[in-house]
Amino acid sequence: MKRLLLVVALAAAPVLADSDLPPAPLAYTQLPDPQQEARAKALMETIRCLVCQGQSIADSDAELAGDMRAMVRQRVAAGEKPAAIRAWLVRRYGAWVSYDPPLDRTTWILWAAPLLFVTIGAIVAARSFRRRGR
């Protein structure tokens, strides 16, 4: 019985969660113009994949990430500015989709925190040095 189950399990086709369409032409193909490709690559590295959240679309093998890379390359090749493409995506998915967060009400602490910690450190250091000097 166990052996039969094993045979059945090995013979069963896995259920696929992906389509069987080939990747979009520009998902895995660089643009012929190296300058345009460099611009597209820089943008792709700072756009977050919607499927494997935490990876950039440059790193992800998800189908949607491939389609997003194709979209980025097409638009860069058509002369669109990377900032405009990022804005297009942020308009649809929110600032979440970008690894280059804007400075706003919820993100200011990212910039303020290092200054805050250095200030606290300086105060602590100053006080402990003063104590030792006494």
Next chain:
Amino acid sequence: MKDRAKWAPLVLFILLGAALSYGLAKPEDRNITSKMIGASVPSFVLPPAASGLPGLTSAELASGKPHLVNIFASWCLPCIAEAPQLKAIADAGVPVVGIAVRDRPEALARFLARNGNPFKAIGADDASQVQMAFGSSGVPESFVVDGKGMIRQQTIGPLNPQDVAGVIAAVKAAR
């Protein structure tokens, strides 16, 4: 003063522990909601995805009648699970239109034959471009679009039986 200060690390530790357990007990919502709700459907023209059904254009969504736009695919298993709900919604008189993501006509025809066809039109979105334009990040997702072509509501994941009445009401309210 000195006495009280020595408890500070313990208090901080307990606060940190409480914050971490709260985070574990209530995990963050991983769904990416579309920021296009309240905006017009981006303009698009999609060719027919299945023989016998027309394709889909943004102009049709702005032609005066509200629609339910279902973003789905024949290779998507939860889309099978929501098929009866889409049928119930279509039977209630709601025009249901589909956007088939990365699909093949023959696979889609098999899917419709097996799970029923609630769709008035299905556009073929072979490179997920229109899906992205809607701010959708997966299949299935459903958008309520009003008669002027404005996106009113998004449902992420399959429509469950308890969602049907709400979706019908939302479409009826979106004249």
